[in-house]
Amino acid sequence: MSSHSPQGQPQSQLCTVQVLGGGSAGSTAHVRSLAAGLVARGVRATVCAPADLDPLYDFTGAGAVFVPVPRRGDPMSVAALRAACADADLVHAHGLHAAVRASLALAGRGTRPAGRRTPLVVTWHSRGHAEGARAPVLRLLERRVARAAAVVLGTSSELVDRARSRGARDARLAPIAFPPPSHTLTPGSDDPDRLCHKARAELGAVDRPLLMAVGSLDRHRGYGTLLDATHAWRRLDPVPLLVVAGEGPERAALQRRIDAEDLPVRLLGRRDDIPELLAAADIALLPSRWESRSVLAHEALHAGVPLVATAVGGVPELVGDAAELVPYGDAAALATTVAELLADPERRERLKTKGLAQAASWPTEDETVAQILSVYDELAQPYAH
Structure with missing residues (x-):
């Protein structure tokens, strides 16, 4: 029995619950896209997530x-x-902490009618970062989640291998898709060049190269290395301007460095016009210690903006030969690659x-x-109602 017959008429509605812990922008956008696609196919989708995410992503x-948790x-x-x-x-948890809570919730339910346990699917969108005493705790949580899940879906081959090493019974590659970035055009202003000029003027980069990074201001994002690289760019004429869109715990420390070293860098904070700003950039930068399916990489390649990223x-796997890759933490390599591109x-x-061309090869939403629905079909048949 299927909830999505070839004629598109539901025979018995499959009920799924999507669980988000807090979620990165990428995983949350994926759940929104997945929920819309499931509903369009006659599948009931409930999204459990913090209350502040529904106004931002409009799951309803x-x-x-939408159930606020x-x-x-x-x-x-x-x-x-x-x-x-x-x-x-079926319950589908996105991210490690969401999966831990989902496994706890399902463990307290016992079995369904006919002795069936509700299957748990887990998508690993990224890899946790922990050092010192927290590292063994992270490994323990990963093992617990991997073994509790009927299927672990990894958004990159490395995550699939990691899930298997943690004891997953069934781990599969499942690249996720993000909608291509769209530019918001004001009436009468449908000229992309005009929009780019306006964005560059606002940022102060009309007559100088514009470099852009996007992401939360966390330690593992590699922004310290990025600031190191700007010292080399100050020797260029004209001097490029680096802008960083995002917010996070490292903002104050980064700003102190920018001020103390007089670096040509602007921290923009959170922005709701990232596609427009990115389209105006000469080069996009991704200096992270680790990434899986980076939203910035998706948007840069879709927008035709050259990308320099760490080979991590x-x-x-995501970008192929469509971006310049440098080692993580190597400020000299990053600085040289950007200068040569400019x-x-x-x-x-x-x-x-x-x-x-690379963006066109990625899976669509x-x-x-x-x-994902094919995985659900494997696990949830026959539906018990």
Whole structure:
């Protein structure tokens, strides 16, 4: 029996619950896309996530039932999640902490009718970062989640291997899709060049190269290395301007360095016009210690903006030869690569062409939903209602 017959008429509605812990922008956007795709196929989708995410991502507008569940892992939050999963045929958790809470909620439910346990699918969107005494705790949580899941979906081959090493019974590659960036055009202002000029003027980069990085201001994002690289760029004429869009715990420390060393860098904070700013940039920068399916890489290649990124995690698999890759933490390599690109318009144009071709090869949102739904079909048949 299927909830999505070839004629598109539901025969028996599959009920799924999508669980988000707090979620990165990438995982949250993926859940929104997945929920919309499931609903369009006659599948019931309930999204359990912190209350502040629904106004931002409009899960209800996608046709999903939204249940606010705090990020905390206390008994009350787990109980709320357990209640939301009461009628679920399948629960899909996104991220490590969401998966831990989902496994706790399902463990307290016992078996469904006919002795069936509700299957748990877990998508690993990224890799946790922990040092010192926290590292063994992280490994323990990863093992618990990997072994509790019927299927672990990794967004990169490295994450699939990691899940298997943690004891996953079934781990599969499942690249996720993000919608291509769209530019918001004001009436009468549909000229992309005019929009780019306006963005560059606002940032103070009309007559100088514009470099852009996007992401939360956390230690593992590699912004310290990025600031180190700007010392070399100050010798260029004109001096490039680096802008960083994002917010996070490292902002104050980064700003102190920028001020103390008089670096040509602006921290923009959170912005809701990232696609427009990125389209105006000469080069996008991704200096992270680790990434899987980077949202910035997606948007840069879709927009035809040359990308310089660290050769870590799932980045090489994602971009192929359509970006310049440098070692993590190597400020000299990063600085040299950017300077050479700025001096070589033909090389930047080749990267733009390769980037657009690479982006066209990525799975679409529709293909992503179809792949995940095939996993659901394996696990949730026959549906018990």
